[in-house]
Amino acid sequence: MDTLLLSRIQFGANISFHILFPTITIALGWVLLFFKLRFNATGESKWMDAYMFWVKIFALSFAMGVVSGITMSFQFGTNWPGFMETVGNVAGPLLAYEVMTAFFLEAVFLGIMLFGASRVKPWVHTMATFLVAFGTTMSTFWIIVLNSWMHTPQGYELRDGIVFATNWWEIVFNPSMPYRFVHMMLASGLTVAFLIAGISALRLLWGDRAESVKSTLRFGIIAAAALIPLQILAGDFHGLNTLEHQPAKVAAMEANWETGPNVPLVLFALPDEDARENRFEIAVPNGASLILTHKADGVVPGLNDFVAEDGTALHPRVAPVFFSFRVMVGTGLAMLALSWAGLYFLRRYGAGDMPALPLYAFTAMSFSGWIATLAGWYTTEIGRQPWLVQGVLSTKDAVSDVPAGMVLGTLIGYLVIYAALIIAYIAVITYLARKASRGEPLSTRTYPRGGEAEVAVLHPGE
């Protein structure tokens, strides 16, 4: 294997590992704020118990996200020097704004959020929780802006092969940014909803009957059921946007070789790039035309439109895009089915007496958000190939000239560490759930609520 492919695998491995944890912390930050506010409003200790349990998982996920994120900021330089040399004038400010507006905010207030509850006033602690959640969302925003610009660049001009920014408004609000941002935020929400539902279900299965567990199971199921239709809708809009700006990616997602009307929806196939056709195809007639153009005879672009005269493909490799797209959609549909079934069980039995079957199903789907998120990112990122920045910079022009053996060495090193850490991460979450299920107290303190002292004065009789 050459340096290019190894560097791509290495960056892919790094960014795949990294995104797992922001996907959790982005939404979990807001969920923690919700738990905290519920506690402030009701004074019910179950909300603080829920907060105390999930804040540990938040802290762990956050640390994993920070360290793997640092890795990536260095890999731009060690493996992809051409990226910053060519588009640094656009990517630089966006990354700088992420570090300045998001990283420091989250990092500093995380300390206060985690360890400061006994040192600051309750409202300061709530505020710190808000600022951490806000920081993770800002971070998402800037990264999505940059990533979307790499898919749908505008607001720039080329001088001697170097990109210069001409209109920052156009750069930030590039055509795919709103779709990608909403899609990612919802993905994070779903990942966390299923994680919370899954771990709560596991604790119920272990015989934990704490009020906080019933509440978090209810919360997880309702959040999942509410978010998944929105996500399917957002995904559809995002797909239409991709069709407009990156037709080759959509052609690969659908494994459609010839441009034309009445294109079927391929449910399963083995795309064969040498023969340029699908093997073992199972398809729904007119399906792709209906989904992508909302008309049965709508024209869908085909891969054969994206081939140079000398025969080199100008579209991404078909199979990875095709399959990862199907994994994402399949996981999404499973999420839809389970969360709505969960709603039914919730109404019928309540969270505390839910039968074992749905509890097992939710436990099994605890990390389903990870699968869908990764599959979705593979679809869009591999789908952009052979470009690093669509139409501006090809991936092979950005790679460093570090020897392949060296990249292979570091790649193996990273993979070993990442595998070990994922195992440790899931094991520790399970261990924390087990420990909490045994009824070990999450805290020995009683928490003051904002404004509690005043309330006591107003209602002295109670």
Added chain:
Amino acid sequence: MEMFGDPAIWLPWTFAALMGLSILIYVILDGFDLGVGLLMPLADDLEKDRLVASIGPFWDANETWLVLAIGLLLVAFPPAHGIILTSLYLPVFIMLVGLILRGVSFEFRAKAPLSQKPRWNAAFFAGSLMASMSQGFMLGMYVMGLTWTVSHVAFALLTAVFLTVGYSFIGAAWLIAKTDGALQMHAVRWAKGGIWGLILGIGAISLATPFVSPRIFDKWFSLPEFLYLSPMPILSGALVVYLWWQINQLAKVQDRMTWGPFVAAMALFALAFAGMAYSFYPYVVPEQITIYEAAAAPESLFIILLGTLFVLPAILGYTVLSYYIFRGKATELRYD
């Protein structure tokens, strides 16, 4: 943009200064928490918890200065970023693995089953060691002009050891201020053991730098520059003497002037850094590319600078707030 003269001159200069400031803040702040990590094997089990507690609320923000520094190199001097990081490919990898291990061990050691705690303590130490050693190695390689020859690597290995011991010193100085009782006395002993790394490290780099390039030699040893610059080594010497005296003093009288060693160590780091900055200016890749040649487009730098002017004071403000909230002696770390 034009109000301070040619933006192609003052913008790169400003960004080099900002980057230098970030690196200096990083080296001091993460220096002390990496240093505390290096001291882990010397502490007993109860002390280990207090060591971690003394840096728990801070380490994440401290590390963010590294992201800012590398980010500024990346955004302000893109070609230099590529050259420096590709030539330091392996040490960067080792540093990143170290930072990964160190960062996650913080969490795992407190959350994993008790029986696994020693393993995560070991990972915490190993991560701190890898990060410190590789940073010292990269410092040495940078001073030597980023070329891989046997003598350069030998020098870089030497600076790796010195910086690591230097970090353990500033870590011990931090502990002197943040702990009390028997642990504080241990920290005083550790500081005594680590001060030589600081002295030898600063000495080695100060001596080696002028001989790497005649340009740098002339900057230091021609008149009248030599006279203007002489306060720097004199002040450094005075700080070392003070450090030595203060630490011996602390061994006799407990818990008095406990911030003295840490503040003096910060000043020493800052002086050494200023000296290096003076030596290498205007080059960002030593003797190859100047900050003016490597700078990104003024329009892009200006956009970043605008944001920086608003955000940097806020960052400094809430960093101070965090150190204020967690002031005093380090106690047990609790979520509640």
